[in-house]
Amino acid sequence: MRAIKIPEKTVTRLSIYLRCVEELEGEGTASVSSKQLADRFGLNSAQVRKDLAYFGQFGIRGLGYYITPLRHSLEEILGLKRAWEVALVGLGNLGSALIAYRGFQEKGFKISVVFDRDPGKVGRRIDGIPVMDTGTIVSVVRKRKIKIGILAVPAAGAQAVLDALVKGGVIAVLNFAPAQLTAPDSVKVQNVDLSALLKTLSYHIARAEQPKPRTP
Amino acid sequence: MRAIKIPEKTVTRLSIYLRCVEELEGEGTASVSSKQLADRFGLNSAQVRKDLAYFGQFGIRGLGYYITPLRHSLEEILGLKRAWEVALVGLGNLGSALIAYRGFQEKGFKISVVFDRDPGKVGRRIDGIPVMDTGTIVSVVRKRKIKIGILAVPAAGAQAVLDALVKGGVIAVLNFAPAQLTAPDSVKVQNVDLSALLKTLSYHIARAEQPKPRTP
DNA sequence: TAGATTGTTAATCGATTAACAATC
DNA sequence: TAGATTGTTAATCGATTAACAATC
Numbered sequence: 001m002r003a004i005k006i007p008e009k010t011v012t013r014l015s016i017y018l019r020c021v022e023e024l025e026g027e028g029t030a031s032v033s034s035k036q037l038a039d040r041f042g043l044n045s046a047q048v049r050k051d052l053a054y055f056g057q058f059g060i061r062g063l064g065y066y067i068t069p070l071r072h073s074l075e076e077i078l079g080l081k082r083a084w085e086v087a088l089v090g091l092g093n094l095g096s097a098l099i100a101y102r103g104f105q106e107k108g109f110k111i112s113v114v115f116d117r118d119p120g121k122v123g124r125r126i127d128g129i130p131v132m133d134t135g136t137i138v139s140v141v142r143k144r145k146i147k148i149g150i151l152a153v154p155a156a157g158a159q160a161v162l163d164a165l166v167k168g169g170v171i172a173v174l175n176f177a178p179a180q181l182t183a184p185d186s187v188k189v190q191n192v193d194l195s196a197l198l199k200t201l202s203y204h205i206a207r208a209e210q211p212k213p214r215t216p
Numbered sequence: 217m218r219a220i221k222i223p224e225k226t227v228t229r230l231s232i233y234l235r236c237v238e239e240l241e242g243e244g245t246a247s248v249s250s251k252q253l254a255d256r257f258g259l260n261s262a263q264v265r266k267d268l269a270y271f272g273q274f275g276i277r278g279l280g281y282y283i284t285p286l287r288h289s290l291e292e293i294l295g296l297k298r299a300w301e302v303a304l305v306g307l308g309n310l311g312s313a314l315i316a317y318r319g320f321q322e323k324g325f326k327i328s329v330v331f332d333r334d335p336g337k338v339g340r341r342i343d344g345i346p347v348m349d350t351g352t353i354v355s356v357v358r359k360r361k362i363k364i365g366i367l368a369v370p371a372a373g374a375q376a377v378l379d380a381l382v383k384g385g386v387i388a389v390l391n392f393a394p395a396q397l398t399a400p401d402s403v404k405v406q407n408v409d410l411s412a413l414l415k416t417l418s419y420h421i422a423r424a425e426q427p428k429p430r431t432p
Numbered sequence: 433t434a435g436a437t438t439g440t441t442a443a444t445c446g447a448t449t450a451a452c453a454a455t456c
Numbered sequence: 457t458a459g460a461t462t463g464t465t466a467a468t469c470g471a472t473t474a475a476c477a478a479t480c
Contacts (some may be wrong), residue, residue, distance in 0.1 A: 094319070202364070
């Protein structure tokens with residue numbers, strides 16, 4: 001029996017499909033073909049079918065996909081049928097921002113503990129969430145069986161924090177620190193370098209502004 | 217003369233290289249080979265050389281790359297030799313968070329105007345930044361010659377805001393709204409769907425927890 | 433049954449990695 | 457000069473897209 005390798009990009013697209021399907025469901029659509037989905041949301045129909053086929057047979061030949069069952073399947077695959085507890089590390093500007101941001105909680109990801117090393121912050125509660133010392137990460141995360149961590153600390157301390165999270169049993173991390181972190185293969189680290197994203201934008205502007213090479 | 221297509225991923229990696237080079241420079245290193253760089257930061261040396269070679273010849277055979285000149289070249293390529301003004305649209309939780317977050321300003325991206333449609337917010341100043349009505353995007357952005365926009369509005373209104381930004385002359389957009397937006401090819405849109413990122417993480421946890429197939 | 437659309441295999445495309453001649 | 461490392465071409469790998477038999 002071969003373990004079929006599912007491309008990372010396929011998983012990323014799954015949440016795009018889910019969003020599209022949610023939208024269609026909201027409009028009361030009963031079923032959709034991969035072609036319709038692709039045309040409407042700017043996707044490729046073959047890719048939609050191939051991506052879905054990694055996980056099972058969700059469609060009906062000659063008809064397409066029933067919306068509601070497909071949504072349920074996507075939620076099941078993505079592990080969204082349950083709520084996840086999340087540990088946030090770093091209560092600086094970005095960390096505070098992420099707590100205030102409701103987007104995560106709405107999607108079933110609940111920040112249930114925050115870690116910071118500033119004694120002035122430790123022991124307080126932010127939005128009802130307890131702030132604990134960074135030194136207690138391993139034990140607290142382990143005790144609460146938390147599997148998802150968010151890193152919102154400066155780059156310099158990020159690796160040590162990641163190590164602690166991993167030691168405590170965390171297996172998926174959203175990292176906002178601009179640093180090349182290392183973790184065991186079993187741990188999934190998603191990097192989000194906001195400044196780097198802006199830098200690629202500035203590259204594109206610089207390219208777009210200067211080159212006025214020749215008017216044919 | 218052929219226009220060499222530079223892969224998007226190469227541009228993304230450029231800012232990673234810049235970060236590495238900055239770190240080495242901080243340590244007082246004078247030069248580095250692609251191999252050293254790759255070993256230390258978990259990159260591939262051939263890829264480093266190939267990526268850089270898209271933009272010119274920055275190395276010296278037998279020696280490697282001189283750190284400081286390479287940093288300057290990377291900054292020049294990425295358009296970081298100047299400060300950029302940025303227009304932020306949406307002063308909700310995420311928008312406020314992005315203003316409080318110092319990361320952008322530090323890297324030369326200055327949020328110089330914020331747009332919101334809430335009359336209760338318009339006219340005020342946040343952190344010294346004027347809050348203006350969303351209806352004025354086109355004229356304000358055009359007048360100030362702003363080229364970069366950040367979208368922190370709900371998905372429903374995102375396309376209209378993007379259209380306004382583009383009409384005003386913006387050519388690069390960082391989009392936090394979970395929506396499939398369309399823009400002219402000349403406009404670069406970078407999507408950052410934070411919830412989608414968490415969803416791929418929850419997928420990985422779901423995979424990691426269940427499958428305990430057989431112990432050989 | 434005829435028409436439509438899936439699931440899947442084959443073809444294409446692009447990106448990564450390896451190899452090496454050029455050259456410091 | 458000998459050793460090292462670049463810039464670049466060729467080989468490999470993986471992902472996307474096209475094509476089509478299976479089948480609703």
